[in-house]
Amino acid sequence: MNSNGSNSINHSDVLKALSQGVKKTDEAYLDITDQMLDENPELPLIGYCVLVMLMKGEDVYMMNVGDSREVLAQNLNPSLLYSSSSALQI
Numbered sequence: 448m449n450s451n452g453s454n455s456i457n458h459s460d461v462l463k464a465l466s467q468g469v470k471k472t473d474e475a476y477l478d479i480t481d482q483m484l485d486e487n488p489e490l491p492l493i494g495y496c497v498l499v500m501l502m503k504g505e506d507v508y509m510m511n512v513g514d515s516r517e518v519l520a521q522n523l524n525p526s527l528l529y530s531s532s533s534a535l536q537i
Contacts, residue, residue, distance in 0.1 A: 456503060465510050469497055473512065 480490045496513025509517045 456506060458506070458508075461501070461503070461506075461508055462510075465499055465501060465508060469499060469510060469512055472497060 476495065483490060494513065496511065496515040498515055498517055499508075499510045500517065501508045507519065509519065511517055
């Protein structure tokens with residue numbers, strides 16, 4: 448049941464939960480970085496990113512923090528499978 452008391456998906460609730468998860472992950476990363484600063488002074492200079500994708504039924508939610516971007520693709524031909532020995536051509 449969502450915050451409105453119904454069983455339908457409230458997209459705002461999902462996005463809020465994802466945002467809170469990303470925020471907590473970011474805070475935890477910064478805490479760990481602070482704790483390891485004496486041993487690894489280069490840590491604050493290293494960039495990082497967080498990519499999150501959640502699929503619920505036919506709904507897809509994507510979030511990112513940092514300079515990376517998501518790419519969402521759909522394979523319409525299941526006979527075309529990617530393997531490490533084949534080159535991906537666009």
